[in-house]
Each structure stands twice: as structure tokens, then as C-alpha cells.
Amino acid sequence: MEKFLKSKSAGFILPFIATIALFVLWELIVILFKIPPFNLPAPSDIFQAMINFAPQLTVNAFRTLWTTMLGFVLAVGVGVILGFLIGYSKVAYLTLYPLLVAFNTIPKAAIVPLLAIWFGANAIPATLTAFLLAFFPIAVNVALGLDTVEPEMKDVLRSLGASQLETFQKVGWPHSLPYIFASLKIAASFAFIGTVISESVASNAGLGYLIVQATSSFDIPLAFAALLILALMGTLLYVFFVFVEKKVIYWAR
């Protein structure tokens, strides 16, 4: 048993078994307590809905995926630049940081209606909401990564006459990478949350939109099917970052 826990496959097999067990338990509860499908559909109903509505689900899933990815990429770009500024410039830290914190406390769901008024009920509010939710943890972690470079290393570089850019390139950036990857994993799920919030309030497509449509016509199995696909996409993105992280920062243990 211990040998198995130490093996690589345990990380895949155990969650897989747990998921199956959860579905079986769920199915049994629904059957035993005779819960109607418009309250809580059984997993079998959900999978049936997935097959029946495959075309709609696919189209909307793709819409959610690309808006999320676009918002996420924007968040990485802006987050890294902001983090660099906050981490290296005292002025930027003092002026920007309180504003960022204040902005981050605003519930993003409250901004979506505004975005919808400005840009219409389309993919733009979804992309922007994803971006707004995701950039903050990235910016904070880049700044944190730059700030945690050992003071001795900073002294070594200063005494070599390194410019700010050289310091960033040679030390700050690589040193921040573990922090950045930690934040990317969080930011990716945040971006999905942002997209779905926006889609469920103001959109013309996407899984969030589909869920709202399905629930309003009491098609609960379809809503659950969409939820399941969301969970799957989020997990896949997370796994992708874990994989890239292992390749890029092989030196961080």
C-alpha cells in the first residue's frame, strides 16, 4: 500500500476512484430517497443530458473556454507588469497597491451589469470579468517573488553595477517563477469563475448562459451537465499548469 502511495499513478488512480464512488453514492441516494430529477438529477440523467445536448454543450463550452483563456492571457500580461512595478518601484508600490486592494474587494458580479451596458451582452464582458478576477493574484505574486530575493543577492548585483532591468532578467524573474506558477493555478480557476458569472448575468452564449437558460426551463440535468463540463475544464487547465511548472522550474523543489 505504501509503495502504491509513493508511485506516480496513485495521483491519478485515487481521485478517479473517488469520483466514481461519489457518482455511485449520488445515484444510490437519488434512487433510495426518490428525489425528482428537477431537484437533484442522478448522474445517469446528467450523462444522458450530455449526450442529448452534445452540440449545444460543445458550442457553449468552446465559447466559455476561449473567453476565459483570452481574459486569462490579458491577466497574465497586466499582472506581470503591475507586479514588476509594485515590486521594483517604491512610488508604484505606495500609489498602486492600496488602489489594487480596494479594487479587488469590489465583488466582480456587481461590475458585470455595467460592462454589459458598455459593451453589450456578448463575449467582451465575460472576457473582462475573467481578466478582472485573475490579474490580482498574479500581480501580487510577481511582486512577492521580486521582494523575496535574498538581500545578499541584491547586494551582489548592485555591487556589480547591474541595471534594474538586468536585475529583473537575471534574478528577479526566475526567482519569481515559482510564485507566478502558484498564482497561475489560482488565477486560472478565478478566470473561469469570472467568465461564468458574467455569462449568467449578461451574455448570449457560454456555459453560464446555458445554465441560466436550462434552470429557467427546469431542465436541471442539462444545468448539471454544464457544471460538470466546467469542473472538467478547470481541472484540465490546472493539471496543464502543474505539468508546465514541473518542466520550467525543475530547479525549485
Place this chain on the structure above:
Amino acid sequence: MVQPLVDSTTPEPAASAGQPLLEFDQVGLEYPFEGSMRQIIQSVDLSIQPGEFVSFVGPSGCGKTSILRMVSGLNPAPIGEVRCRGQRISKPLKNVGIAFQNPVMLPWRNTLSNVMLPLEIVSPYKQEMHRKKAEFVHMAQDLLSTVRLQDFQKQYPWQLSGGMRQRASLCRALIHQPEILLLDEPFGALDAFTREEMWVMLQALWMRVKCVGILITHDLREAVFLSDKVYVMSSRPSTIIYETRIDLPRPRTLEMELSDEFNHYFSTIRRHIQH
């Protein structure tokens, strides 16, 4: 440049022989403490000749590290002046190499590449990096073999022991041929045997580069072994209370540590340390 390689480093006309590389002129340091200014360092006056290796010893908290930071220009002298070639040091100098007690290395670079870091930053090496890459690699390998790390070039920092990391960081401090080597208790974290081994290697490195060496230490034997001159600082407010020239021939060996002469230096210095 004065050659510290041969026997004695006392070319009598030391003062007239040429400009000192470094001069301390009435250097002081104060710190605000509970509403008033507390004197840390008081009127330090001294000069260091090119190629000289000097040590500062003294009780802890006497501002030894501050002296080093004034020379490096990382924290320029607030009172009085430190001059390098007659120029007041007011910002970080570019011709120095530094090593600290904590031998910070970049974990994503292997030993060789860590040692070569200064060459990517300091002119004129950085402009020649592409053209002379092979030559630079050779320079780094040369230094690494002086400290017997030639077989660890491809290892990453976490694969090295503390002593090995410190040796690599000494190589990094010297690869760009600095005029001044600053050492802030570099061997403080190492065990006694490793430390003595490091003295020999540091001496070998320094004799190749022939730069000014300034060592901060609280190990008096280390100071005697490595230095041409030892400065003893008093406790706060501190100033130089004793200085002595160490006239032991170079290269010095660990056997010399047992000699009467060595122990005479050691005990004389020891008597001047206050607590």
C-alpha cells in the same frame, strides 16, 4: 601595483610608493536610537595600498559590516569620507567582488554558470560575452579548479555542501578581476576544519587576482592567516584601537599556525579585543 606575492609586504616607502587605493578620512556612523543619535563608529582613519589584504576584527556590534558597506558604496559613509583612488565613494562601486556568510547562489544555474554571472553584467565582459564565451568559460573553470570544484561545474547549488557553495561564491566574487574583494565573515557558518581549508584556497585565489582584500571576521586566527594588516576595533562607539602588520611569508600554510610567530600575532591581537 604592490606585489604581495613575495615574502614581506612592507615596501618601506609604502606611503610614498604611490597612491593608496582606499582611504578612510574621519569616517563615522551614527544611528537614531530612542530619540537621540547613538555613535556606532567614530573617526576611523586609515589607508589601504593596492594589493593589500586587510582584516577588521572586533567585538560584535562594533560596526565592522558597516565599514565594508561603506567601501562597497552600498551604504556610503554618512560622516567623513571613504575615497577610492581619491574619489569619494557615494554610490556602489563597480570594481568590487563581494562574498557574504550566506553564499547566495542562483538555484536555476549550475555552478559554472553561477560563477560566470558577473561576466554577464560587468563591462567590458558583457559586451564580449558572445565572442569570447569559450575564453570566459575557461577563466571560470580555472578559478573553480583553484578551489577544487572542477568536478562540480554542472552541479546545481542544492547538490553542493555549504563549504562548496562558499568556494563557488568566492570564485564568483573574483571572476571579473575586481580591484577590491570584500568578505563579510565568509566562513562564519563553516566548521573549523572546512574553514582552515577555505583560508588556503582563498589565499590561492587572492594571490592570482592580486586585488585589495578586506575581510570582516571574528576569527582572529583567520585574520592573522590571511592578512597583511589587521585592524582591531573597539566596542561602541568604535574606532581602530590597534593595528598590526603580519609579516609572515606567503603563501602561508596551515603548519605556520603552530609557529611561535603566528601565535605571537594571535595573542597580541587577542589582548586588544575588549568585551
